[in-house]
Amino acid sequence: MSHATQAAKFVEDQDRAHWHDQALWFVRAKRDRMATSLPEWETLREKASQIKAYTMSHLADLLEQFERNATKLGVQVHWARNAAEHNEIVHNILFRHDVHKVAKSKSMLTEECHLNPYLERHGIEVVDTDLGERIVQLNNEPPSHIVLPAIHRKKEDVGEIFHRYLNTEEGATDPEYLAEAARAHLRDKFMNADAGITGVNFAIAETGGFVVCTNEGNADLGVSLPKLHIACMGIEKLIPRAADLGVFLRLLARSATGQPITTYSSHFHGPREGCELHIVLVDNGRSEILGSDDFRRSLNCIRCGACMNTCPVYRRSGGHSYQTTVPGPIGSILAPARDANAHNSLPYACSLCGSCTDVCPVKIDLHHQLLTWRREIAVRGLVPLSKRFPMRIAGVVFRRPWLYRWLGGLARAIVPWLPRFLVYNRLNAWGRQRELPNFPKKSFRQTFRDRNEQ
Amino acid sequence: MSSRDDILASVRRNAKTVAPDLPDLEADWIQYADLQQQFSEVIETVGGRCVAAESDHDINNALKAIPEYSSASKIASTIPGIGESNVSLSEIDDPHELEDVDFAILPGEFAVAENGAVWVTDKDLKQRAVMFITQHLVLVVPGGEIVPHMHAAYERLHFGPAGFGVFISGPSKTADIEQSLVIGAHGPRSLTVFLTSN
Ligand code: SF4
Numbered sequence: 149m150s151h152a153t154q155a156a157k158f159v160e161d162q163d164r165a166h167w168h169d170q171a172l173w174f175v176r177a178k179r180d181r182m183a184t185s186l187p188e189w190e191t192l193r194e195k196a197s198q199i200k201a202y203t204m205s206h207l208a209d210l211l212e213q214f215e216r217n218a219t220k221l222g223v224q225v226h227w228a229r230n231a232a233e234h235n236e237i238v239h240n241i242l243f244r245h246d247v248h249k250v251a252k253s254k255s256m257l258t259e260e261c262h263l264n265p266y267l268e269r270h271g272i273e274v275v276d277t278d279l280g281e282r283i284v285q286l287n288n289e290p291p292s293h294i295v296l297p298a299i300h301r302k303k304e305d306v307g308e309i310f311h312r313y314l315n316t317e318e319g320a321t322d323p324e325y326l327a328e329a330a331r332a333h334l335r336d337k338f339m340n341a342d343a344g345i346t347g348v349n350f351a352i353a354e355t356g357g358f359v360v361c362t363n364e365g366n367a368d369l370g371v372s373l374p375k376l377h378i379a380c381m382g383i384e385k386l387i388p389r390a391a392d393l394g395v396f397l398r399l400l401a402r403s404a405t406g407q408p409i410t411t412y413s414s415h416f417h418g419p420r421e422g423c424e425l426h427i428v429l430v431d432n433g434r435s436e437i438l439g440s441d442d443f444r445r446s447l448n449c450i451r452c453g454a455c456m457n458t459c460p461v462y463r464r465s466g467g468h469s470y471q472t473t474v475p476g477p478i479g480s481i482l483a484p485a486r487d488a489n490a491h492n493s494l495p496y497a498c499s500l501c502g503s504c505t506d507v508c509p510v511k512i513d514l515h516h517q518l519l520t521w522r523r524e525i526a527v528r529g530l531v532p533l534s535k536r537f538p539m540r541i542a543g544v545v546f547r548r549p550w551l552y553r554w555l556g557g558l559a560r561a562i563v564p565w566l567p568r569f570l571v572y573n574r575l576n577a578w579g580r581q582r583e584l585p586n587f588p589k590k591s592f593r594q595t596f597r598d599r600n601e602q
Numbered sequence: 603m604s605s606r607d608d609i610l611a612s613v614r615r616n617a618k619t620v621a622p623d624l625p626d627l628e629a630d631w632i633q634y635a636d637l638q639q640q641f642s643e644v645i646e647t648v649g650g651r652c653v654a655a656e657s658d659h660d661i662n663n664a665l666k667a668i669p670e671y672s673s674a675s676k677i678a679s680t681i682p683g684i685g686e687s688n689v690s691l692s693e694i695d696d697p698h699e700l701e702d703v704d705f706a707i708l709p710g711e712f713a714v715a716e717n718g719a720v721w722v723t724d725k726d727l728k729q730r731a732v733m734f735i736t737q738h739l740v741l742v743v744p745g746g747e748i749v750p751h752m753h754a755a756y757e758r759l760h761f762g763p764a765g766f767g768v769f770i771s772g773p774s775k776t777a778d779i780e781q782s783l784v785i786g787a788h789g790p791r792s793l794t795v796f797l798t799s800n
Contacts, residue, residue, distance in 0.1 A: 171780070171781055174781060175781070186632060186716075187632060188629060188630065188631055188632060191629050191630075194625075195625050195627065195629070198621075198622070198624070198625040199624060199625060201621040201622070202621045202622070202623065202624045202625075204617060204621065205617055205619055205620055205621035206617075206621075207613050207617055208610050208613040208614045208617065211609075211610065211613065212610065221763075221764045222764060227604070227605040227606040227609050228605060229605045229608055229609060233605060277788070278778070279776045279778040279779070279787060280776075280778035283778065283779075296777075296778065296781075297778070298778055298779075299781075301780075302780060303779050303780045303782070306779050306780075323779040323780060323782035323784050324784055326779055327776055327778075327779060327784040327786075327787065328786075331786065331787065331788060334788060335701075335788070338788070339698060339701060352761075355761040357761055363774070363775050363776060363777075363787065364774055364775065364776050364787035364788050364789065365734045365774040365787065365788050365789030365790075366787070366788050368730075368731075368733070368734040368768070368789070369731070369734045369735060369788050369789060372697060372729070372730050372731035372734060372735075373697050373698055373731055373735075383609065383613070388624060389624070390756055390759065390761055391627055391753070391756045391757070392627070393752070393756060394627060394751070394752040394753040394755065394756045395627065395752075395753075397752055397769075398716075398717075398751070398752050405777070407648065408644055408647075408648070408716065408717035408718060408771070409714075409717035409718075409719050409752075409769060409771050410771070411648070411770065411771055411772050411773070411774055411775060412734075412768055412769070412770060412771075412774075412789075413719070413768060413769040414766070414767075414768040415761070415766065415767045415768065416766060417761050417763075417764050417765050417766065417767075418763075418764025418765070419764070420730070420766070421728075429609070431609045431612065431613075435609060435612035435613045435615075435616050436612070436616065438613060438616040438617050439615070439616030439617075439618065441619070444619075
């Protein structure tokens with residue numbers, strides 16, 4: 149189903165759509181305050197983008213270096229070509245340790261690989277411990293945002309979900325009360341987990357360590373109690389030097405939620421004494437993207453979510469309308485790279501305003517890539533007929549200035565007199581939610597000429 | 603071919619362009635006239651508390667003034683002379699036993715002015731879980747050890763042998779319910795940082 153069709157369902161509830169828009173704009177405004185409070189913001193973005201460009205062009209060497217150093221620290225490193233291999237590797241490790249319960253912290257990679265349902269099919273209970281993720285997990289829906297997984301849920305919804313699953317009072321909506329209930333519920337899960345799974349924000353080639361950032365402390369609690377820690381990461385999460393973290397940690401939380409830094413930025417170097425630490429390095433299409441001059445930079449993404457918070461389309465259509473693990477501008481670039489046919493409508497879920505490119509902390513040319521994807525989708529013949537046909541007509545008209553002028557004159561003369569049903573019908577997608585502007589009496593050329601004569 | 607070799611070969615085949623060298627990380631980074639003041643201002647905005655202390659005596663007095671501390675039944679301190687410790691962390695083999703710790707009092711190595719973070723490691727700490735499982739966290743940091751920004755922080759850090767280190771900035775928190783900030787998500791419900799004068 150196309151993005152537009154999904155989005156139409158979301159905007160049906162106008163109040164909720166408006167509320168969603170405002171909630172994200174609030175986060176965007178916080179990000180702006182943080183960015184402007186640092187005079188070196190643009191320098192930081194530039195450095196971050198240079199570090200990532202270097203990383204991508206030396207990725208194989210850096211991955212080997214990371215593996216060597218991590219192994220020296222006592223970490224067991226695994227490699228997975230795709231999602232299926234990733235899930236198998238994780239399951240094998242858990243199986244060997246006779247694990248039945250897992251406390252998992254936020255990891256978009258494991259979402260991308262659909263690890264939870266895979267493990268559940270094998271009889272392993274996986275609890276998402278990030279509060280937002282737990283909310284959507286209980287409600288049996290995917291996250292709608294990569295940093296704020298339950299941003300589409302109002303506190304009334306959360307109250308209802310918790311009443312159903314955590315026995316909170318019916319109709320409770322106080323965030324303090326609900327969060328406290330979740331704390332008690334999840335404490336119990338932490339205490340009983342046999343293993344912890346986390347994502348990785350940054351992995352350091354030079355040291356073999358990696359960094360995980362959270363505000364809740366759920367990743368740390370999840371892995372410091374049981375004896376087994378599995379960290380799953382895409383191969384693009386690498387950075388060359390520990391000192392590069394200075395740049396990225398300054399950018400990440402400020403861009404994501406408008407905080408100066410996340411509450412916890414945990415640096416893991418090797419396992420705890422008597423415990424095991426495994427790292428799974430996953431390709432799943434990333435090395436292919438590396439080969440594309442147009443889209444390589446999309447791999448620089450540090451998953452801060454800023455491009456979503458600022459996107460006028462995302463804010464008004466909701467994360468679920470994208471039907472991908474990563475929604476919003478960056479998701480609309482990554483998803484077609486995986487399957488252009490299935491996601492052919494996403495590059496069009498964009499007004500090309502360029503706001504995403506302006507806020508991206510690693511300077512990905514997001515809106516340029518979205519435009520490039522549109523061309524690519526046309527070249528591959530994946531544009532739906534409903535778009536292709538009007539485009540063809542527009543092509544005929546725009547190639548003939550006389551025809552364009554003549555049609556313009558005709559429209560100005562007759563459209564204002566046409567009955568509504570002829571103007572606002574199924575063919576006029578633009579007029580579905582809005583009124584056409586009043587037609588001017590004169591064309592632009594005419595107005596311009598009149599002006600020059602004066 | 604193994605998955606490893608396959609992935610590396612695919613990465614090598616695809617990574618055609620050669621990017622310029624890694625940038626150096628020197629720049630005109632932000633400086634603060636008063637590091638201590640900047641640090642304590644930021645830590646307040648992230649929900650923490652910063653107290654300047656002349657002596658251990660000061661710290662102990664300030665602790666007693668915290669209502670949750672006076673009513674705490676389990677206190678774990680690794681700093682001799684500070685806090686009425688009744689949990690001996692070095693004797694705990696299973697971190698799950700720390701479930702009911704009310705207060706943990708630990709040393710922080712240094713602080714960062716720009717973001718109110720304190721660098722804490724598990725050196726001399728058998729169970730790092732205590733930093734996250736305790737209801738309240740107290741960090742004691744030498745007041746002279748404040749760096750202006752994260753670049754200066756990483757200049758100080760060297761990751762040699764295996765170990766764990768974390769920047770902690772404030773108490774654990776969440777805003778996952780309608781963007782309302784709630785302090786005390788899974789970890790500590792409060793963070794107090796003492797900046798000592800020695
Ligand atoms: S593309 Fe840029 S702005 Fe969007 S999530 Fe990634 S790093 Fe953040």
